[in-house]
Amino acid sequence: MSSFLIIGECMLELNAQSEKSYSKAFAGDSYNCAVYAKRWQPNLKVSYLTTVGTDSVSDEMLKEWASEGIDCSLVMKTESAQPGIYMISTDDEGERSFSYWRKDSAATQLMRVLAAAGGAEVIPYFDYVYFSGISLAILNDVDKKSLLELIQTLRKRGAKIAFDPNYRASMWQSEEHAKYWLESAYQCCDIAMPGLDEHNVLFKQTTPQEVREQLQALGVRESVVKCGEQGVCSYGGNDSFCHLPFTPAENQLDSTAAGDSFAGTYLASRIVGKSRAESLANANKIAGFVVQHKGAIVNKLRYQEFVKPAEVVSG
Secondary structure (H helix, E strand, C coil), X not given: CCEEEEECCCEEEEEECCCCCEEEEEECHHHHHHHHHHHHCCCCEEEEECEECCCXXXXXXXXXXXXXXXXCCCCEECCCCCCCEEEEEECCCCCXXXXXXXXXXXXXXXHHHHHHHCHHHHCCCCCEEEEEHHHHHCCCHHHHHHHHHHHHHHHHCCCEEEEECCCCHHHCCCHHHHHHHHHHHHCCCCEECCEHHHHHHHHCCCCHHXXXXXXXXXXXXXXXXXXXXXXXXXXXXXXXXEEEXXXXXXXXXXXXXXXXXXXXXXXXXXXXXXXXXXXXXXXHHHHHHHCCCCCCCCCHHHHHHHHCCCCCCCC
């Protein structure tokens, strides 16, 4: 069985249903990625590395993760903090806005709690490891350095490292601060999954080829550049290239987790040996489905019905 470790933060999600009503769920970019990777490849061992509290919300989280088939054996606990919270509001076009309460959340203590538990020595071998710019951004700079050192250790053991910058300006001290740490992360990874828009903001790049050239110079072997209405461009070894045209969803209701479900599905496909082209097609299919539903994690039964439609029985 192939193994996949995902590092990051899951939060309590409050999703506006009306002016005074919110539904409760658990989500976060790395956790969303884990769920959609596991759903796409149920036989894949997907493990989550994070820190939670000892409170009732944390207990609910762990039960939810287990129900999705996520291995929680590496989830750390701290008595001094609780999970973060975020609230989603969605406009008529399906675009979302967020309000966060995550400062000093349990996940921000991950590297210190992990160090106290034995550090990298308590983490077994994994075939693939994924983390994001948000996984970095929630940490202080000392812990950012520790996370990248951990990533390098896992890479030296033989893991392929995947990284999505998932740039959120409000989470960084400045653009220069973000650029330094994101470039440092790129130097640790084998597969990068940036958006052209975020590279345009940070590095003034306007074409996917410019993004690819920067990543290649930093040692990235495989690049998946998300270009909005220009589709997705994927680059591999020897400059091999494939392109997936943009296909709008029939009814975009909520773009929450579109990129996370894309990343999880793409990486799960690659882990089991699918080509980059087939992996892109799988990821695009799931992302297009996810944006037609509210919230980050689509109901499991609806997902299964979409992926494996029931056979029509003729009389």
